[in-house]
Amino acid sequence: MEKPRVAIELSAVVMAPLDGETAVLTVHGPDHALSGLPAGPFDPASDRTFELALRSFVARQTGLAMGFVEQLYTFGDAGRETPQARAGVEGDDRVVSIGYLALAPAAKAPGAAGAIWCPWSDAFPYEDWRDGRPAVIDEVIAPWLTDWAGDDPMRRARIDTLFALNDRLAWRDERVLERYELLYETGLAPEAARDQGQPTSGKPLSLGLPLQSDHRRILATGLGRLRGKLRYRPVIFDLLGEEFTLSQLQKAVEAVIGQPLHKQNFRRGVERAGLVERTGRIDTATGGRPAELFRRRREAGDQAQTLGLSLPIRR
Amino acid sequence: MEKPRVAIELSAVVMAPLDGETAVLTVHGPDHALSGLPAGPFDPASDRTFELALRSFVARQTGLAMGFVEQLYTFGDAGRETPQARAGVEGDDRVVSIGYLALAPAAKAPGAAGAIWCPWSDAFPYEDWRDGRPAVIDEVIAPWLTDWAGDDPMRRARIDTLFALNDRLAWRDERVLERYELLYETGLAPEAARDQGQPTSGKPLSLGLPLQSDHRRILATGLGRLRGKLRYRPVIFDLLGEEFTLSQLQKAVEAVIGQPLHKQNFRRGVERAGLVERTGRIDTATGGRPAELFRRRREAGDQAQTLGLSLPIRR
DNA sequence: TCAAAAGTGTTATCCTTACACCCATGT
DNA sequence: ACATGGGTGTAAGGATAACACTTTTGA
Numbered sequence: 001m002e003k004p005r006v007a008i009e010l011s012a013v014v015m016a017p018l019d020g021e022t023a024v025l026t027v028h029g030p031d032h033a034l035s036g037l038p039a040g041p042f043d044p045a046s047d048r049t050f051e052l053a054l055r056s057f058v059a060r061q062t063g064l065a066m067g068f069v070e071q072l073y074t075f076g077d078a079g080r081e082t083p084q085a086r087a088g089v090e091g092d093d094r095v096v097s098i099g100y101l102a103l104a105p106a107a108k109a110p111g112a113a114g115a116i117w118c119p120w121s122d123a124f125p126y127e128d129w130r131d132g133r134p135a136v137i138d139e140v141i142a143p144w145l146t147d148w149a150g151d152d153p154m155r156r157a158r159i160d161t162l163f164a165l166n167d168r169l170a171w172r173d174e175r176v177l178e179r180y181e182l183l184y185e186t187g188l189a190p191e192a193a194r195d196q197g198q199p200t201s202g203k204p205l206s207l208g209l210p211l212q213s214d215h216r217r218i219l220a221t222g223l224g225r226l227r228g229k230l231r232y233r234p235v236i237f238d239l240l241g242e243e244f245t246l247s248q249l250q251k252a253v254e255a256v257i258g259q260p261l262h263k264q265n266f267r268r269g270v271e272r273a274g275l276v277e278r279t280g281r282i283d284t285a286t287g288g289r290p291a292e293l294f295r296r297r298r299e300a301g302d303q304a305q306t307l308g309l310s311l312p313i314r315r
Numbered sequence: 316m317e318k319p320r321v322a323i324e325l326s327a328v329v330m331a332p333l334d335g336e337t338a339v340l341t342v343h344g345p346d347h348a349l350s351g352l353p354a355g356p357f358d359p360a361s362d363r364t365f366e367l368a369l370r371s372f373v374a375r376q377t378g379l380a381m382g383f384v385e386q387l388y389t390f391g392d393a394g395r396e397t398p399q400a401r402a403g404v405e406g407d408d409r410v411v412s413i414g415y416l417a418l419a420p421a422a423k424a425p426g427a428a429g430a431i432w433c434p435w436s437d438a439f440p441y442e443d444w445r446d447g448r449p450a451v452i453d454e455v456i457a458p459w460l461t462d463w464a465g466d467d468p469m470r471r472a473r474i475d476t477l478f479a480l481n482d483r484l485a486w487r488d489e490r491v492l493e494r495y496e497l498l499y500e501t502g503l504a505p506e507a508a509r510d511q512g513q514p515t516s517g518k519p520l521s522l523g524l525p526l527q528s529d530h531r532r533i534l535a536t537g538l539g540r541l542r543g544k545l546r547y548r549p550v551i552f553d554l555l556g557e558e559f560t561l562s563q564l565q566k567a568v569e570a571v572i573g574q575p576l577h578k579q580n581f582r583r584g585v586e587r588a589g590l591v592e593r594t595g596r597i598d599t600a601t602g603g604r605p606a607e608l609f610r611r612r613r614e615a616g617d618q619a620q621t622l623g624l625s626l627p628i629r630r
Numbered sequence: 631t632c633a634a635a636a637g638t639g640t641t642a643t644c645c646t647t648a649c650a651c652c653c654a655t656g657t
Numbered sequence: 658a659c660a661t662g663g664g665t666g667t668a669a670g671g672a673t674a675a676c677a678c679t680t681t682t683g684a
Contacts, residue, residue, distance in 0.1 A: 005320055005321070005322075005359060006320070006321050006322070006323050006357075006359050007320075007321070008321050008391075008411065042321075042391075044320060044321050044408070044409035048392065048393045049391065049392045049393065050389070050391050050392075071388060071389065073386060074365070074386065074389040074413055076323075076357075076364065076365050076413075077363065077364045077365075078363045078364065093359070094359035096323065098389055098391075245663085246663085246664090247662075247663075262647075262648080263663090263664090264648090264649095264664085264665080264666095265646070265647065265648085267664080267665095268646095269645095269646090272645090284655080284656095286655085286661085286662060286663075287655090287656080287660095287661060287662060288654080288655065288656080288660080288661035288662030288663065289653065289654040289655050289656095289661075289662055289663045289664080290654070290655065290662095290663080291662080291663055291664090292663085292664090560636085561636085561637090562635075562636075577673095577674075577675080578636090578637090579637085579638080579639095579674095579675090579676095580673070580674065580675085582637080583673090584672095584673090587672090599682080599683095601634085601635060601636075601682080602633095602634060602635060602682090602683075603633080603634035603635030603636065603681075603682060603683080604634080604635055604636045604637080604680065604681035604682050604683095605635095605636080605681070605682060606635080606636055606637090607636085607637090
């Protein structure tokens, strides 16, 4: 037998706005297999950089070109790949996944079969607080986790802070990964049983749809990173077209962080930060009073943009 | 010839306090070669996870155990390894580096030959603003970059914001990597010429000592990450012993962010955040009035600690 | 007694939050 | 006219920044 070596796989969390939601690009195999993220091998012989390789295979796999791209994390623990993810890998090579986050200003219909945009809330329903605290937290998650925590004060504190179970604790939207890992660890995520080779029956799917391999973990990493990044870099503009109304901007942010924002204060924050400028043009298709169109104001320095958005969460 | 494949190298930015500075662990080869970060191969056959492999080889290479460990970034661009870094790699395998950040509460004398603690300011002198704006910025960096920028407004804005050349622009300490990359790109970092196979003569070393391969880039990534992280997670305690005075805490933070802090407001911030508690004990070796000793206050939830520090920078 | 470092108190300012209200359009 | 969403003003509270000052030790 050959000495085991390493194969590198690139996977992408591609996000784009899709009618009021922020959607993620997923692909599923021919035989109705579980969906996964777009992923492809990295070929050390021909690929000069990870990012170029990523862009080209996402284009091939989905027919879409991406704007913003950023590396997320490299996943390499033994046992993270499910058997089906190992199909096609030679011998017993170890597969290491480098996850990337990519943003596109519109969810264009994918040019390839099997690629589908779906909102992140399909994978993480409990992360969407736009219409208030999701019922599934109090009805399913809290009882299960409370049971798991038992009398252990460490566990209790952990579940309390992550899921805001105590009402003086705020929901921290960016901690997506920690929450997912808690659900995985306690067996609430069906992947946990699956990865052990056990049957996944019985567990409710109201906690979100699992993906192939560890792709839901990668997705959680991406969503968390994006939510966090929004606070200090104006990445939201990579999820919008050239011109937009302030409401559209606000809706776009809400569709990422999963929380409702306070209209007036959000606008004030955007203006004070000097992130946008008026175009003078007007959008009449609002349903009410027509709205003024804005565009991103580039600071000449462009990349150098320092400020993010203030996020006045409405309670 | 065999098909080229991938070899994974793990490299670590290990930081610890050392008499008033935050020092980085470096190792140099036998033949007085350039220093580099501790680095070692990842063996897919025997290493279950990256983190375990990292901990074990740093222990072997330096005789030290690490506390806090976090993955930084995976570097894989073609051409990033210098010829000397490729010694020992089979064939023309592509070497991919996974960089890690590790923190230790004390810079214990390394147990292995060739390992040396040195302050990050050796590599990035212009990042140390504790005694005011470093002269090298205005004397060396600014003229060179201004020349490079010429009339291009994009370039001008970029250098202005990154190096705070305009006095209404603040120095953003966490943008270490962007600054390093700018110096590299413009040829101010000797590595740039070296990596092209050109002689590195002539360039002043007042801009910091280069390291092997792309290790200075990895170090910049680590320092930047640590500085940023300090704002929202109390990682500073991983660089301190069990008990400390508030001055020591402040000095430790200053030695990371490279900026002087305002004493009273820093203390108020620490207290309001509830990060520390009094021990009742007293440190008399202060040189002036004895200081009360504090310890970290763990919120029962521990990991769950939400708040970072407020950093009232003194100007 | 003086230098050095610890520790306390007070005020002005800005940002955030919250609340209340007016405006312009389509039906 | 009224529902719908766009847009404005203002006041309260809290965090930050900046100021000056007292206390306790060692040399």
